[in-house]
Structure formats: C-alpha cells, structure tokens
Amino acid sequence: MESKTIARQCSLCEAHCGILVTVEDTRVTRIEGNPDDVLSRGYLCPKATALGALHHDPDRLRTPVRRVGDTFEPIGWDEAFREIGQRLRAVRAAHGPSAIGMYMGNPAAHSSSVLYGAALRVALLTRNFFSASSIDQFPQEFVAWRMFGANVLMPVTDIDRTQRLVVLGANPAVSNGSITTMPGAKQRIKDVRKRGGTVVVIDPRRTETARLADEHVAVRPGGDLYLLLGMLHVLVAEGLCDERAVRAQCAGWDDITALVADTTPERMAPHAGVDAETIRRLARDHAAAPSAVLYARLGVCLQVTGTLTHWLVNTINAVTGNLDRPGGQMFATPLVDALRFGKYLPMGYGAWTDRSGTHKSFRTELPATVLADEIRTEGPGQIKAMITYAGNPVLSTPQGGRLDEALASLEFYVAVDMYVTETTRHADIILPPVSALEREELDVVFPVFSVRNNARFDARVFEPPADGLEDWQILARLITELVPLPARRFTGRALTGVLDQLSPLRLTAAAVAAGPYGILRRGRAGLTIDRIRRAPGGIDLGPLQPRLRTLIGTRDRLVQLAPEDFLTAARQAIDTVDAPTDGYDLQLIGRRHLRSNNSWLHNIESMVKGRDRCTVLMHPDDAAARGLVDGAPATVESAAGAIVVPVEISADIRPGVVAIPHGWGHREPGVGWNVAAAHGGANVNLLHDPARTDVLSGAAAVNSTRVRVHPVTPESGAAATVSTAAAG
Known part of the structure; x- marks a missing residue:
C-alpha cells in the first residue's frame, strides 16, 4: 500500500490553514495541521479534516x-x-x-x-x-473606497503586535478571521493577553471569542453605531485624539468634531444598550493603550448601519493614531500586490x-x-x-x-x-x-488581508x-x-x-515575478513560483509595514474622515429609535459554528453529527416568559415569514435577542445530497426582508431583524413548514 503526505492549505474558509494530507493509494487517511506552516503554525480547525470526505463524497458530481x-x-x-x-x-x-x-x-x-x-x-x-x-462585505468595501480611495483597501488588524484588541460583531475564535486572515486566532488572542495586553469583545452574545477576553460588552443588536459615536465624543471632548496623526493623515477633522459634539455617552447609551460609563471607559482605554485596534466584521456589516459602523471603526482607529502603525490597522504587502492597483x-x-x-x-x-x-x-x-x-x-x-x-x-x-x-x-x-485536492495553485486573494506577509503554495494531492x-x-x-x-x-x-x-498558475507566476518580492525587482534573491513550491510550510515575508501613503487613492491623498453622505446618514441615525413593532419583540442575529462554513459541509457526516446546530438560541428569561423549553420546537416569526427550529437556552445571549445560524434548509425535493437532507434545519433567510438594506452600500441587512418566538401550535407549525418549503 503506497502512502504519501502532501503539504498544502485548507481552502474552505479565509484562514487557509496549512495542512498535511496523508494518502494511502487513492484514499485520504489523515489530515493534520502543518507545524511548519508560516502562518497557521500547526493550527487546524475541524473543517479542514472534512476535505478528504468532501473529495470522496459519493454525492459530489464528477461529470456534467x-x-x-x-x-x-x-x-x-x-x-x-x-x-x-x-x-x-x-x-x-x-x-x-x-x-x-x-x-x-x-x-x-x-x-x-x-x-x-x-x-x-x-x-x-x-x-x-x-x-x-x-x-x-459591501459595507466594508464601500467604506474603504470612500475613506482610502479603493474598495480593496480594507485595513488588516495587526493582532500579533497590538496591546489592545477590541472586537465588534466578529468571532475570530470560530472564523479564524475575515478580512483579517488570522489562522489559529484563539492562540493569537491569548497571546495579546499573555504579553500584557487587553482583549474586549462587544457582541450581543458571549461568543467563543468573548470567553477568551478580559471583558464582554453585551451591546444591543444595531447598537454598535451609537456606542462608537459615544466613544468618539469622549475622544474629542476630552482631548484624547492624536491630532498630529490626524492632521498628517486625514481630512474632515472639523466635520467629525461637529458631528459628535452632542453624541454624549448618556445620550447614546439607550440606543447602544450599554451604560454611559462603560462607553466612556472604552474610549479612554483605547486612547491610553500603547497600541490599540478596533476590529469589526460580519455582525456589524449585516445591518442597516453597516457602512456607518465600519466608517466609525476606521475613524476611531485613525484619530487615536492607530491607523497604519504596528499594533493597529495596517495593510499587507502580498506577493501579488493588488492593493497598489486598487485605486x-x-x-x-x-x-x-x-x-x-x-x-x-x-x-x-x-x-x-x-x-x-x-x-x-x-x-x-x-x-x-x-x-x-x-x-x-x-x-x-x-x-x-x-x-x-x-x-x-x-x-x-x-x-x-x-x-x-x-x-x-x-x-x-x-x-x-474537480475537487480542491485535485488542484494546484498559489492563493492571491487572502494574502492581501493576512496578519503577516507570506507566500504559500497549494500542492495537488490527487491527479x-x-x-x-x-x-x-x-x-x-x-x-x-x-x-x-x-x-x-x-x-x-x-x-x-x-x-x-x-492557467491561473501561469498568470500568477508572471505576477509574482513582477511583484514586490519577485525576481524582476529583487534579482536572484527574488521569489518565483518554483521557489515557493519547494517550501512546504511557505515562506515568511515578515510583519506588516506602514504603507498607506503609497496606496491611498483619494484625490488629496488623505484619509477622508467625513464623506458628506456618511455625515448625513449618521445625523439621521442619531435621531432614529429602533422600537418593537406589531408584537415582534425580539431581535434576531446570526451565529456561526466551527464545523459549518457553507452548505457544502452539511453533506459531510463528521461536520453535522451530534447535537442539532440549527437552533434558536435564547436567554433563559425570554424562554421562560414564552413557555419554551430547551430542545422543544418553536416557531420563529417575522413580518417576512416563519420557520420552526429547536430551542437552545443559554445565558450567553443578551435578553431580548435570539440567534439562528444561516445556510440550513436542506429538505427540498430534487437536491443531490443525502446527509444534508437528513440534517435539514431551516432557512433563516426566510425571516429577513430583502428590502431592508444598508442605507449606503445596499448590502443585505439581516442582523437585528424583529421577530417573535412562541411554542409550535398546529396552526403555526403548518404555516412555518409552508414558508420553509417555499424558500427552497
């Protein structure tokens, strides 16, 4: 029996962790983390172990x-x-x-x-x-375009050098980073604290990341914008901004100070669902840290204020001197430097x-x-x-x-x-x-957002x-x-x-040769595809370096802190109160599981076995008030539709908030995956109104949807089943 082990990456999520795939004859027998990988350092999440099952899945199509x-x-x-x-x-x-x-x-x-x-x-x-x-991700791209002059200029969180990490609406302990590729995020978060730094998670749910943090702030869904406005008011009013950095890097400072003149923590607290003193302390601690970074992702992206929230994240990082400096928000220098041409x-x-x-x-x-x-x-x-x-x-x-x-x-x-x-x-x-294990390539997308510059080749496991x-x-x-x-x-x-x-590999080879590390720039010491191919753990290209001045694409080559449409939308949002309507007294947020990334993985038995993951997560007080018990089916209903899912009760979620993961709903006739059909779940997107979008970028706003939850009755159960079937 012939056995071989191939070093490559898992391509199922943005982390692209380095893996070692062992094959005996024509079967994958083992997948483990590659300890020599320069970015993931041996880390491996359960998803990567599914690559072999995905390749061998009898339900996967092999011919047109x-x-x-x-x-x-x-x-x-x-x-x-x-x-x-x-x-x-x-x-x-x-x-x-x-x-x-x-x-x-x-x-x-x-x-x-x-x-x-x-x-x-x-x-x-x-x-x-x-x-x-x-x-x-439209809100993040839209903000990058308006602030920095190119949609690809979404700054990376320099987690490996920061002294203060504040995470909003993201769960890197599960996702391993998004628009900030940080495989092994749990260890990187622990390392922040190990070197004397602080980690704060702002999220309606006490997530897996929050359990690793020094502090968890249970913000109201949609309240991040108001929390950030309150923080920015404190930074301005108390003179905590790095005005030297602002004047050197940014335009629009006076407009920003005018915007937040009245957004006091006391005024913003009811909208944020966070007390005024906490807002004030978060601002002061951010300004006082030797280096600090706000990192926001999907949870705040999927809101009607997604663009505004990401704008304020970047703005607070900029005005505290944490933009384009180690330990703050930075920009990678990838092999194929798409950032230089984004403008x-x-x-x-x-x-x-x-x-x-x-x-x-x-x-x-x-x-x-x-x-x-x-x-x-x-x-x-x-x-x-x-x-x-x-x-x-x-x-x-x-x-x-x-x-x-x-x-x-x-x-x-x-x-x-x-x-x-x-x-x-x-x-x-x-x-x-063909399957991922039958391809060879050099990733050119996610190194653009990696927390450390690197070059890693994806070797082919099977012909x-x-x-x-x-x-x-x-x-x-x-x-x-x-x-x-x-x-x-x-x-x-x-x-x-x-x-x-x-082929993409040939195109990439030419781009690498002409890139910042290539032979056309560095001569014999430069990188080629073949040299990267011969390094089974990849090549470490060093930490992120300040480079905003060479990348920025705005007309005056300054960071635009105050786009007029952002200011107008922010003023409108300040006076908006999101109140329950028509009995929809709960707010729905998303939730991600470590073993679930996209619907493909739902057809892999090892990824779906065990307890039901498509549940409605509720606080004990909310469940008791509605006569709901753990594990029992409940109808979750919005103005757009209804679904039936089991109840999961936990004090880890803020009262008044429920969470349901997306990507489920596999019970439709004619689908070709048997395992997924046996673990069908329900399609949470039935509950979201497609007309509800981010006010600036047009992205879907599927967080903070108003819902009500009640025990299944013959009438409600039938209605929800019909709605789920209609969704496909």
Missing part, C-alpha cells in the same frame, strides 16, 4: 449533468458546452446582454480561478451581476440601478437582494438566463422565498457547482469542477481525472462559447487555445 424532467442525466463536456453556448447566445440575441445574469458565491474567492470568474463577468457584458459580497479599479457606483431605480450598482454589480425581482419582473432588462458559480443563493440570501420560484421560471440556467443544491436543482446543466476540468477551465470554455457567430467560426478555436495556455 443535464436536466431531464425532474431528474438529471450525465452529459459529455463538449455536448454540454455546445448546448450552453447555443442557448446563451440565443437569449442574448433575443433580449440583449443584460438578459443573462450571473451570481458568484464565496467559494470562488478561495481559489485563484476567481480571476476567470471576473473574466466571465466581463465577457457577459451584463448589468445583472451579483455576488456574495453584497451579502457579507484604478472602476467602482461604477450608481452607473446603473436595478429596474425599480432603488438600488445603485457598486463595484459594477447590483446587490443580490434584488436578484429574484430582476428575474420575476417582466419588461426590458429582465433576466432570462442565469449562470451561478459556487453559490447557493436560495439559502444564503434574503429573498422571502421568491428566488426558488424565480430560478424555476428561467429560460435557461447553467451552474458551475459540485452538487445538486437547493439552488442548482433548478439548473438545466450543471458543470462540476485530476482525465475527463475532469478545473474551475478556471470551465469558466474559460464558457467565455469562448459567448463569442457571437459568425466571429466564433474564426476566433472561437483560437481563443480557446489561448485561454487553455493561460
């Missing part, structure tokens, strides 16, 4: 399939592409380029094939492009809108919350055909159950995916790429099957099929030949 009635049958690659090309070109000829929509999910960014995803988006020439970014990328903000005229384009795409309406609403510009790549928007986006029906109404739908999911079950043709295609090869063929006739007769084969030679 075509819909025949209510089922799918295998089809050859050439036949599949030929039919896709004919039908997509026909739709475009009849209805125009925007009649073809495209949705790109999060897993696309976990592979360098994302370059070809972007190329396909360009080739489509459609206005109807959507991605998971409008669900989980040249078109944002296309407001270049077009959805057909209702409500939602503006941003970074040349529309928010995914309008996708169902753009398919369902008849008239010029209606989406008639769709391409989805590595996404399951039926479960991951708030659509009120309408997207399931909308996808079923399309003239043609092609999906690039490994499974028949709640979304792809509506496809006419599904094109499955791909002779008839298998990688993601980029599938996307490249789709691009060539979009070339119109008669030009296709002359250029199609030539274009296919060119694209076949331009």
Whole structure:
C-alpha cells in the first residue's frame, strides 16, 4: 500500500490553514495541521479534516449533468458546452446582454480561478451581476473606497503586535478571521493577553471569542453605531485624539468634531444598550493603550448601519493614531500586490440601478437582494438566463422565498457547482469542477488581508481525472462559447487555445515575478513560483509595514474622515429609535459554528453529527416568559415569514435577542445530497426582508431583524413548514 503526505492549505474558509494530507493509494487517511506552516503554525480547525470526505463524497458530481424532467442525466463536456453556448447566445440575441445574469458565491474567492470568474463577468457584458459580497462585505468595501480611495483597501488588524484588541460583531475564535486572515486566532488572542495586553469583545452574545477576553460588552443588536459615536465624543471632548496623526493623515477633522459634539455617552447609551460609563471607559482605554485596534466584521456589516459602523471603526482607529502603525490597522504587502492597483479599479457606483431605480450598482454589480425581482419582473432588462458559480443563493440570501420560484421560471440556467443544491436543482446543466485536492495553485486573494506577509503554495494531492476540468477551465470554455457567430467560426478555436495556455498558475507566476518580492525587482534573491513550491510550510515575508501613503487613492491623498453622505446618514441615525413593532419583540442575529462554513459541509457526516446546530438560541428569561423549553420546537416569526427550529437556552445571549445560524434548509425535493437532507434545519433567510438594506452600500441587512418566538401550535407549525418549503 503506497502512502504519501502532501503539504498544502485548507481552502474552505479565509484562514487557509496549512495542512498535511496523508494518502494511502487513492484514499485520504489523515489530515493534520502543518507545524511548519508560516502562518497557521500547526493550527487546524475541524473543517479542514472534512476535505478528504468532501473529495470522496459519493454525492459530489464528477461529470456534467443535464436536466431531464425532474431528474438529471450525465452529459459529455463538449455536448454540454455546445448546448450552453447555443442557448446563451440565443437569449442574448433575443433580449440583449443584460438578459443573462450571473451570481458568484464565496467559494470562488478561495481559489485563484476567481480571476476567470471576473473574466466571465466581463465577457457577459451584463448589468445583472451579483455576488456574495453584497451579502457579507459591501459595507466594508464601500467604506474603504470612500475613506482610502479603493474598495480593496480594507485595513488588516495587526493582532500579533497590538496591546489592545477590541472586537465588534466578529468571532475570530470560530472564523479564524475575515478580512483579517488570522489562522489559529484563539492562540493569537491569548497571546495579546499573555504579553500584557487587553482583549474586549462587544457582541450581543458571549461568543467563543468573548470567553477568551478580559471583558464582554453585551451591546444591543444595531447598537454598535451609537456606542462608537459615544466613544468618539469622549475622544474629542476630552482631548484624547492624536491630532498630529490626524492632521498628517486625514481630512474632515472639523466635520467629525461637529458631528459628535452632542453624541454624549448618556445620550447614546439607550440606543447602544450599554451604560454611559462603560462607553466612556472604552474610549479612554483605547486612547491610553500603547497600541490599540478596533476590529469589526460580519455582525456589524449585516445591518442597516453597516457602512456607518465600519466608517466609525476606521475613524476611531485613525484619530487615536492607530491607523497604519504596528499594533493597529495596517495593510499587507502580498506577493501579488493588488492593493497598489486598487485605486484604478472602476467602482461604477450608481452607473446603473436595478429596474425599480432603488438600488445603485457598486463595484459594477447590483446587490443580490434584488436578484429574484430582476428575474420575476417582466419588461426590458429582465433576466432570462442565469449562470451561478459556487453559490447557493436560495439559502444564503434574503429573498422571502421568491428566488426558488424565480430560478424555476428561467429560460435557461447553467451552474458551475459540485452538487445538486437547493439552488442548482433548478439548473438545466450543471458543470462540476474537480475537487480542491485535485488542484494546484498559489492563493492571491487572502494574502492581501493576512496578519503577516507570506507566500504559500497549494500542492495537488490527487491527479485530476482525465475527463475532469478545473474551475478556471470551465469558466474559460464558457467565455469562448459567448463569442457571437459568425466571429466564433474564426476566433472561437483560437481563443480557446489561448485561454487553455493561460492557467491561473501561469498568470500568477508572471505576477509574482513582477511583484514586490519577485525576481524582476529583487534579482536572484527574488521569489518565483518554483521557489515557493519547494517550501512546504511557505515562506515568511515578515510583519506588516506602514504603507498607506503609497496606496491611498483619494484625490488629496488623505484619509477622508467625513464623506458628506456618511455625515448625513449618521445625523439621521442619531435621531432614529429602533422600537418593537406589531408584537415582534425580539431581535434576531446570526451565529456561526466551527464545523459549518457553507452548505457544502452539511453533506459531510463528521461536520453535522451530534447535537442539532440549527437552533434558536435564547436567554433563559425570554424562554421562560414564552413557555419554551430547551430542545422543544418553536416557531420563529417575522413580518417576512416563519420557520420552526429547536430551542437552545443559554445565558450567553443578551435578553431580548435570539440567534439562528444561516445556510440550513436542506429538505427540498430534487437536491443531490443525502446527509444534508437528513440534517435539514431551516432557512433563516426566510425571516429577513430583502428590502431592508444598508442605507449606503445596499448590502443585505439581516442582523437585528424583529421577530417573535412562541411554542409550535398546529396552526403555526403548518404555516412555518409552508414558508420553509417555499424558500427552497
């Protein structure tokens, strides 16, 4: 029996932890952390151990399939592409380029094939492009664009050198960082305290991260904005800002001081759900620390004030002198330095809108919350055909159950995916790429947001099957099929030949050679793909360095503290009180589990075994007041819909708040994953109103949804079941 061990990374989440994959003959027998990995240092979370099961999963598609009635049958690659090309070109000829929509999910960014995803988006020439970014990170990108001049300039938390870490609406002990790639985050958090620093977590729930912290502040959902306004008032009023750093780096200081003149902790406390003295102390401690950083992520991103909250996070870091300095917010220097060119990328903000005229384009795409309406609403510009790549928007986006029906109404739908999911079950043709363990690549996305500069190669564990295609090869063929006739007769084969030679790895090799560490800049001492390939634990490229001045893309080359639309929206929010309406007396937030990242993992037995993870987490007082007991089913109802989930009671969540994880709801007919169907759960996005969005970026606002929870009755249980089925 032949045995070998391959060093690579786990690509299931942003952490990209280094792993050692042991194979005996054709089976993965062990996956463990790589102690030599320069970023993860041997850390491994349970998700990585599922890579072998994901590769071997009998439910995973190995060949293209075509819909025949209510089922799918295998089809050859050439036949599949030929039919896709004919039908997509026909739709475009009849209805125009925007009649073809495209949705790109999060897993696309976990592979360098994302370059070809972007190329396909360009080739489509459609206005109807959507991605998971409008669900989980538009506010951060929007703030980076307005403050620093480029959406990719989202600063990284320099956790390894900070003396004070304040975490808002993030749970890095579970996520291992997001827009701040920090594998082994639990140890990094412990190290802050070990070196004499302080860790504070601001979250409605006492999260896994909060259990590691010195202090947990149980903010009201949506209250982060008001807490930060109160902190900023204290910093200004008490002269605690680093005015030298502000004057050197920033514009808009006077507007900021005027904005917060009246946002006293006493005034903000009722909105924040945090007492005034705590707000005041948080501000003073942040200013007094030798280095300090506020780190905010998904929990505050998914709110109507997501952009405003991230703006104030960056602003407080800047005015206390913690922007672009060790221990604060910094910018990486990655192998392929996309940050240097971010200022040249078109944002296309407001270049077009959805057909209702409500939602503006941003970074040349529309928010995914309008996708169902753009398919369902008849008239010029209606989406008639769709391409989805590595996404399951039926479960991951708030659509009120309408997207399931909308996808079923399309003239043609092609999906690039490994499974028949709640979304792809509506496809006419599904094109499955090879598994992650059958690819070799150099990650160029997440080093942009890593807490330490590094170069790490993803080695191939298995040779791909002779008839298998990688993601980029599938996307490249789709691009060539979009070339119109008669030009296709002359250029199609030539274009296919060119694209076949331009693998992401070859493109990356050229970019590395020309990058900040490459041989074109550093001569023989520079890095090449081959040199990185030969380092099984990667190459450490050192700590983050101050570099904002070389990156910033604003006209005056200063950080814009006070964009006028931000100020206007903030003034409106200051006078807004979010009160319960129509008996919806609880606020719903999200929740993430260590063994769950996207719906793919729900088809792996080791990731879903044990206790039910799709529950409604409630405070004991709230449960008792409603006659609910732990483990019993309850109806969770909002103005948008209702679902039934088991109750989980814990004092770790703030009274008046409930939490339900997303990504569940696997009981629909026609899906192709048996394990997931046996652990179906419920689709929490049924409870969110797609019209409720961040006021500036247009991102979905799925945190702080008002709900009520009550025991299941025959009437409520039936209604919730119908709603769940309608969502798909």
